[in-house]
Amino acid sequence: MGWKGILGFDYGVVQGPLGPDVSGPELVAAVANAGAIGILRAPDWEAPDHLRELIRETRALTDKQFGVGIVLSFPHKENLKAVLDEKVAVLQVSWGDFPKELVSEAHHAGVKVIHQVGCIEDAKKAKCAGVDAIVVQGHEAGGHVLGQDGLISLLPRVVDLVSDCDIPVIAAGGIVDARGYVAALVLGARGVCLGTRFLATLESFAHPHYKQKLIESDKTEFTNIFGRSRWPGAPQRVLQTPFFNEWRHLPDHENEENQPVIGLSTIHGVPKEIRRFAGTVPNPTTTGNVDCMAMYAGEGVGLIKEILPAGEVVKSLVEEAQYIIQQKLSHG
Known part of the structure; x- marks a missing residue:
């Protein structure tokens, strides 16, 4: 084998x-x-x-x-x-x-x-x-x-x-x-x-709260509500967080461009604003409303304890x- x-x-x-x-x-x-x-x-x-x-x-x-x-x-x-x-x-x-x-x-x-x-x-x-x-x-x-x-x-x-x-x-x-x-x-x-x-x-350089969510969660969903403008045609699988469940039916014409800024992050050394529905996952430098950010995870997440x-x-x-x-x- x-x-x-x-x-x-x-x-x-x-x-x-x-x-x-x-x-x-x-x-x-x-x-x-x-x-x-x-x-x-x-x-x-x-x-x-x-x-x-x-x-x-x-x-x-x-x-x-x-x-x-x-x-x-x-x-x-x-x-x-x-x-x-x-x-x-x-x-x-x-x-x-x-x-x-x-x-x-x-x-x-x-x-x-x-x-x-x-x-x-x-x-x-x-x-x-x-x-x-x-x-x-x-x-x-x-x-x-x-x-x-x-x-x-x-x-x-x-x-x-x-x-x-x-x-x-x-x-x-x-x-x-x-x-x-x-x-x-x-x-x-x-x-x-x-x-x-x-x-x-x-x-891993993921935010501690994101890591904690991976342990606590066992449900994921295939969606396209995150990062529609930055990376169109790239659907994603995410944790079913309360934020996701609230916004899962985001109308097709909406994207992150006209959304409020919910946090700040330094990504690859570059300071970035994170808007609501941006496809950016939180890293340890991220401040703001981490619960409302994208949290990617595969279907096997329920096995991670x-x-x-x-x-x-x-x-x-x-x-x-x-x-x-x-x-x-x-x-x-």
Whole structure:
């Protein structure tokens, strides 16, 4: 079974790039030190110098390899150049096409490319582009969700699609523990990518109140009320907070542009006003009405009962998955 490593890492466990700056150097280094794939989140605007600084801060905290995630819907040419210049181990891309020429450019710099997709059509494009791995994101995932298909139906289709070439498939969406990990392996994945579980760790750069909500809540909803202006056509899965339940039927013509400012935050070193219905999740610098801000979470949130060190999350995933495979699956 494939609980062993992928892409040169010890384990097939990937920490998803959590935005806008939740997966910072501390979280990524902790995941890397545990033998898994930690991924920094690049800013959603061109900030190559800041991104280089994030990469260097991470390198100061770990001697292991790690990655950077870029959302292709936002300006990213300069950020991409910074990633390749710094020769990080892995570039994770999502929300857009990443053609063969760019994959070749990354390979020339010694950088492996993981493309996250949410449908079979995008998986075909990623395969044609020659990426090194494909993350299949199911509809169960938290945050901005790419596709409409559940993981259990989409994942085997992508596994079959790449069966004629050695592209590892990584499962994402609703996975928080070893049972989900093993289920993904049985469906043909070679690794798993977790977002919400790593959000609820000591090292994640999420606001303490947001982390507490993850432990207390077990209901999520797929919606589009947050960030309609900044990132149109990017629906999201969020916690069903009292604020969300009050505003869940926000009329289609409304967006964050004409809404009151409910807080302030420093994101990737830049001071930002947070308006009501902005898609910005609160980080520890955030002040104001945190309860009324977006709180992304995947469907597996009900299985998260405590805030753990990120290294412990990796360790328990791997050890418990090995136990399930050896004890439960092999002995019937």
